[in-house]
Every structure is written in structure tokens, then in C-alpha cells.
Amino acid sequence: MVPDKMKAWVFYEPEVMKFEEVPVPEVKDDEILIRVRACGICGSDVAYYWGASPLETPDGKGPLILGHEFSGEVVKVGKIPAERNLFQVGERVTANPVQYCNACEVCYRGFVNLCENKKVLGVSTNGGFAEYVVSHYTHVYKLPPTVSFSGGAFVEPLADAVYGVKNLEVGLGQKVVVFGPGPIGLAVVALAKRSGAGKVILVGTRDYRLEIGKQLGADEVINPKEKSSPYYVEDVVKKVAELTMGKMADRAIVVTGSKEAMQLALKVSGRRSTVVYFGLPGASDVVEVPALESILWDKTIRFSWLAPFTWVEAIESIASGLVDVEKLVTHSFPLEKLLEALQVAREKRGNPLKVMVTM
């Protein structure tokens, strides 16, 4: 039996989020009610909580239940998916929080990540830092038995990583530079290596993350910041030249918002290379492209946003062990300790990668 009330963290304004009893959401005909079992903390949740970024609600403000990376169990199935026999109570699922409309100009053209009417659970409507959450049924995905609830909560960031690596188009034996060893960057390392990269070079400023990168498939790791690091390299461009016998990288992907990294990616990439910008820079950041060299080297510069149609691949990548998510999920807290979990994610206390709340 589904109760009437549930515990949820309601965000009101920066640094004001309360653990409250609220009504369990109603389930419309085209929705599924999910009992949340795990919900990951994203960099954007940290940004919302401390006021670095507005929500995507009409006025940019709360009240709203945050949390867009969740998994759980089906507890109620709306009329339409029930009639179609699509979901059963008790099934383990995750949901794509980016719920596109399927009926706008860009959706008709297949670019659902750019939907003009999308709602995003945990960003523009209520999300997963609660005991229950509702999702439109067409955005709910079943989890294979080999995917844990924390693995299920990692499908959202992994689906973004899959799209980034698709845009990178890694060829067999190619040299790939990945900037930014956060949870998504490390997943990119694993996916690039298993897509056939000959050498994956990971660049980051925290050794504990670089070390996990080595476990996930990085052949070389570079720390351009910490002089005491065993991976310290003063000149990243020179090092990449050495590692590629002067040819430079075939592919570079920037999974951080760092402007220096975005700039460096253009310098480490060689002839006929592809550079993908993935991490979010500041609103006024500008990257300078060396125009003549980029033309003469026939380069491609691409961007990657969200995860159109990559959810099945992300789930299968976890289920089959291509990406070892258990190495990426380092911390979990009970739901009532969400504020502590946010602090850990923000201050990187105890060397976290993905921090989660679990129920």
C-alpha cells in the first residue's frame, strides 16, 4: 500500500532546504510512481543549493524537490502504461529526468535533448530527494538484475557520457585525451577505452581521481597542477606530443568547465582530430580557436549536451561491466543526511566521486 504522506527535502531558496512531510504525488494516467531507493548528487544540485544557479522552474525559484539521478521500485502504474502492460508493481527502474514532449519542432526532428517543452525532474518539477517520485511512463527504464540501485542512479550521468563518447567517434587505436576526472570524465575514460582507443590520456588536478582513472582504463595520467604529485607534468602539450610520437591526439574531450582545459584541448589535438566540449563553462567564458591551424589540420570541434537516446546503452554498459560504476559511487548517506552529503560533494571531503543518498 502506498501511504498518503512521504518524507522529502523541499528546496525553498539557496541554503534553505527542509526535510518535511508532504503528500505522495498523485499518479496521472500516463505516469508511474516510483519508490526511490537511490538518488545521486550532481554538481548542479550543489549549484542550486548554494545559489550558484537558478532552478528551471518558471521563476527560477523553489519550492521544489531536487534530485534528478534516481532509481527505485515501481509502486503504482498509471492507466495507460497499465493497459499496455508495460510496467508491473515491484519492478526495479530508473527514469530519464529530461522528459521531452515528442511533439515540438526539435523533437519531431529527433533532437529530443533540445526539446522546447521539456520538463526536468528535480530541476523544473519535483525530483528524487524524497521517498517517492512520479515520472512519465515513456521515460522509465527497467534495470537488469546485475544493476544495483546505486548503479541505476548512475545511469543518468552515464547516459550523458555515452552521448559524449558517441560525439567523439573514437576509432580503433586512436590516442584520446580526456580532461576532467570527475565521475562522468572517468566513465568517459572507460567508454573511450572500450570503444577501441589505443591510448587514453587522462588530465586532472586530483591524484585520487587520476588513480581511479587508471583502474578504469587510462593508460597515462597527467596532473598539471600539483607539483608534489607523481603525475605532475609542467607542460601538458609537450607531454602529449611525447606520448603520441609528435602526432598529437586524434581525439580530445573536455569533461570539466575549466576554460584552461577547453583551450588546452585545441593544443593537444592533431591533424584530422575531433575535439568535444562537454563540461559546462561559465556563461561568459569564451574559447579562442586558432583558426588557420584548425583549418589546415582539418579539425572538427563539437559540443555534447545531455543524452538523447543513449539510455539503453548506458544501462547495458553497467549491466555488462563495461563501466564499473561501483568504483565511481564512493559515498552514500541516508536520505535524512542529504545536507551532509551535499557538503561532502561540495568540499570533496574524503575524496568523493559520486555521492548518493540511499533509502
Ligand SMILES: [Zn+2]
Ligand atoms: Zn546531473
Ligand SMILES: [Zn+2]
Ligand atoms: Zn519537444
